[in-house]
Amino acid sequence: MSQVMGLKAKLGLNVFKEGGEFHIKIREGKAKDQRLKKAILVCPAGLYSENPDGEVTISVDGCLECGTCLIACGPEVLEWRYPDGGTGVQFRFG
Amino acid sequence: MAAHEVSEGFDVIIAGGGLAGLSAAYTLASGGLEVLLLERGDYCGAKNVTGGRIYVSPVRELFPELWKQAPLERFIAHEEVSLMAQERSITIRYDGSELNEQPYQSYSVLRSKLDRWLARQAERKGAMLVTRSRVDDVILENGRVRGVRAGGEELRASVVLACDGVLSFVAQKAGLRKAYEAGNYALGIKEVIELDRQVIEDRFNLEGDEGAARLFMGDVTAGKFGGGFLYTNKDSLSLGIVVGIDALGNEEPDVAAPDLLDRFKQRPEIARLIRGGETVEYSAHVIPEGGLKAMGALYGDGILVAGDAAGLAMNIGVTVRGMEYAMASGYYAAQAVMNAYQKGDFSSTTLSEYRRLLEGSFVLSDFQNFRESLSVLENPRFFQYYPELVGNILKDLYHVPAGPKEKLYPTIRKHLGIKELGALFKDYRRLKKI
């Protein structure tokens, strides 16, 4: 059996360039929105989690800029744009 | 009308330097137009993910000079598809002399290499490429696109090409897109796993530059719509899964996306193939798979949309195709722009030639022919029921018990009652639509 590599370790393999402000934000008052819960399942980088108050939070470091959360949850709950030019993930293989 | 409505600025601004944008830039610059391409990544390819196989045959003639030098990985000479049940799998392998004959029909690729190289070819033809530059908005005047805003600057052009990939905020800002619907998109997750060249060739039975493509369906995606893939590169493997976003977010069982890939890697069939390899990159990207019904407008006044931005990718069950559609649509968008340039008219009426060119080519013909495929294939029976059924039949057929072995026909019929046969027949009739 191959050993399982943790998600953090996998993300650590990627090249990221620090950028300005967060490019994904949960819209005001939507942290408990049912639609946002899907992000926890669908995000391939595991960046969403639910806190004990039932609010979903995002930690945007490691974001692969795939767009899955935007499509699963919708623009009503997420304010989503690409990070500034030349920042964010830079794939070396793709 | 004057030959050039807009005197300041460029003939064409292209948003996005993926395969669609670069193919358009290459073609337009070859035709002598003044092209500016803006790419948000550090280099072209820095943001792009693919599974790994490009079919060159349909686009070979469109770029006759390109293919000899292109940094492709391996030509695909061996095909396998596996149906995965929870505890077993069934594999069909296809080798054929036709797969080994030049010109080869398909190759494995890594986007960061391919796109970067294509960017250089476009620059050589005279296109101007600016990387690390994100297009933020389009300049709209009376409903007509006049250019883009990027990095606080207004950049004007006679026509804008939105080649900014599946989410296409550029087409959205120009009012050409339909709202996102999860059912029309899939998530692709991938690892690039480095492995010694010799090990790859021995393990996959490859001679020289031959490559293997392996596709997997069934338990790979926990029975959700999608599949797994493995492509051999020169000295790495591309391993990943594609799964419908709607199925992932809304269908039982709840499995987190990263876990799906880990489960796939731990299947004994897969673990064996990647053993000793070292993961060097983890990537993900959304794939449009809604076909014709999900497509927005392909053109408007002063703007054309190509590649994933236009929804031109297709998911036919286990295999995704998008790269050749991106390249061809970039090419045809460039043709339509050059004709509009001759006329000095970039209105949507003139630019509508783009759609006719796509309709006359393999691009929209394929989308027409496969228009039912998503609705037919989105049948969970294909991803759960059949893999288990076929697996169980084979298990019993191959099983030799301590006592006498049952006759073959009753063994099969045990799994296939009248109801199952009826359902099978219905699914078969639906399959005929694709």
Ligand SMILES: Cc1cc2nc3c(=O)[nH]c(=O)nc-3n(C[C@H](O)[C@H](O)[C@H](O)COP(=O)(O)OP(=O)(O)OC[C@H]3O[C@@H](n4cnc5c(N)ncnc54)[C@H](O)[C@@H]3O)c2cc1C
């Ligand atoms: C996991 C996976 C497996 C796949 N497997 C296959 C396969 O085996 N075969 C196949 O043919 N297809 C496959 N596809 C689909 C294929 O990769 C896509 O269809 C193809 O990459 C589309 O090319 P494109 O040029 O239209 O878009 P992209 O490659 O997405 O390029 C868009 C470009 O625009 C840039 N951009 C975006 N927004 C802006 C902005 N605002 N300003 C400036 N630049 C911007 C991006 O950085 C990017 O460079 C797969 C996709 C995935 C995710």
Ligand code: SF4
């Ligand atoms: S864009 Fe992709 S990786 Fe980034 S937060 Fe959304 S789902 Fe996660």
